[in-house]
Amino acid sequence: MSTFYMPTRIFAEENAIKKHAGDLASFGKKALIVTGRRSAFANGSYDDLASALAEAGVDHVVFSEVEENPSVATVMKARDIGLANSVDFVIGIGGGSPLDAAKAISLMIAMADKGKDYLYAPDCPGKTLPIVAIPTTCGTGSEATAVSVITDREKMVKKSIAHKIFPDLALVDGRYLAGAPVSVLSNTAFDALTHLIESYLNSQATDFSRMCVDAGLRMWAKSLPVLRREKTPDAADMKNMMLASTMAGMSIAHTATTIPHGLSYAVTTHLRVPHGKATAYFTAGYLCEASPEDRNYLLKTAGFAGVEDFRTVYHAACGTIDAPEEELKKVLLAAIDELSGNPAKMALAPFPVDREVLERIAYFELAHSM
Numbered sequence: 001m002s003t004f005y006m007p008t009r010i011f012a013e014e015n016a017i018k019k020h021a022g023d024l025a026s027f028g029k030k031a032l033i034v035t036g037r038r039s040a041f042a043n044g045s046y047d048d049l050a051s052a053l054a055e056a057g058v059d060h061v062v063f064s065e066v067e068e069n070p071s072v073a074t075v076m077k078a079r080d081i082g083l084a085n086s087v088d089f090v091i092g093i094g095g096g097s098p099l100d101a102a103k104a105i106s107l108m109i110a111m112a113d114k115g116k117d118y119l120y121a122p123d124c125p126g127k128t129l130p131i132v133a134i135p136t137t138c139g140t141g142s143e144a145t146a147v148s149v150i151t152d153r154e155k156m157v158k159k160s161i162a163h164k165i166f167p168d169l170a171l172v173d174g175r176y177l178a179g180a181p182v183s184v185l186s187n188t189a190f191d192a193l194t195h196l197i198e199s200y201l202n203s204q205a206t207d208f209s210r211m212c213v214d215a216g217l218r219m220w221a222k223s224l225p226v227l228r229r230e231k232t233p234d235a236a237d238m239k240n241m242m243l244a245s246t247m248a249g250m251s252i253a254h255t256a257t258t259i260p261h262g263l264s265y266a267v268t269t270h271l272r273v274p275h276g277k278a279t280a281y282f283t284a285g286y287l288c289e290a291s292p293e294d295r296n297y298l299l300k301t302a303g304f305a306g307v308e309d310f311r312t313v314y315h316a317a318c319g320t321i322d323a324p325e326e327e328l329k330k331v332l333l334a335a336i337d338e339l340s341g342n343p344a345k346m347a348l349a350p351f352p353v354d355r356e357v358l359e360r361i362a363y364f365e366l367a368h369s370m
């Protein structure tokens with residue numbers, strides 16, 4: 001059976017915020033803007049939003065304390081600010097962290113009588129305030145998914161909250177990538193690519209999800225010269241990279257991510273490797289476990305000549321993991337142990353995965369860089 005569910009209204013265009021001020025105003029008279037400390041103020045997105053809201057007669061309050069890997073404490077602090085200001089809706093601007101946080105904050109404002117444990121409470125679908133997502137990086141795709149990853153620092157757990165929350169509106173404008181460092185563009189672009197590959201090589205894949213993957217790969221391939229370091233990104237590249245990321249979000253919204261993402265969390269947590277760089281580290285190994293037909297389709301459609309070409313571009317764009325080999329091996333072992341204990345995640349691969357397969361994928365880069 002194939003089903004397709006994408007309730008987010010997505011407008012992808014230049015000056016999307018300004019052009020859709022009326023849509024923003026349709027959500028109420030006062031907004032809580034959720035963002036990080038810096039980038040939304042540096043790349044122009046906050047200024048565009050503040051003037052669009054003012055023009056539409058919508059008041060706003062800003063919460064700009066969302067950290068990388070947003071915590072339950074941050075969500076609850078922003079919830080209190082939203083409640084104290086009687087906001088009508090929530091707008092997340094930034095990368096995955098502010099967008100994911102905006103979803104959780106919106107839930108907790110609407111469910112004001114609930115405590116923080118409600119975030120992870122299963123079988124409790126709660127209501128939310130309306131949510132607007134404005135991405136300013138090209139990797140997460142959170143504007144087109146129902147996922148919100150929040151970290152419980154007391155329990156040392158980083159995981160998706162139990163509630164599936166799609167934004168109501170996404171305003172997608174590649175111009176906000178212009179101020180991003182090249183390293184951020186590269187790492188997030190590879191995150192988007194891994195979303196596409198893991199959505200395709202997935203036991204939950206359907207004709208509809210693969211339709212999104214195919215469109216996303218073709219869009220992603222247009223920016224390959226940037227990632228090959230053959231050209232500096234121009235406005236068209238930024239637009240294409242942002243679109244590819246949103247399409248990748250739509251792809252995983254229908255499937256979830258699988259082995260490379262599952263292995264990446266330990267690498268990010270212990271070695272502070274950026275998310276996209278960490279997921280793509282395991283992608284060549286994952287592709288090599290797939291059927292030659294699927295592998296060739298994915299690599300060719302994304303613009304690569306083969307696995308070695310993928311690895312060359314990945315290393316040129318994202319670099320290598322800067323850790324002593326013994327330490328890296330320890331972390332990879334921890335990643336394998338962690339994922340081995342998650343049979344549901346392993347079952348998302350479209351081929352049987354046991355510990356031996358996980359080891360081949362996890363150690364692939366080490367084995368091929370010698």
Ligand SMILES: [Fe+2]
Nearest residue numbers: 191195275279
């Ligand atoms: Fe990701």
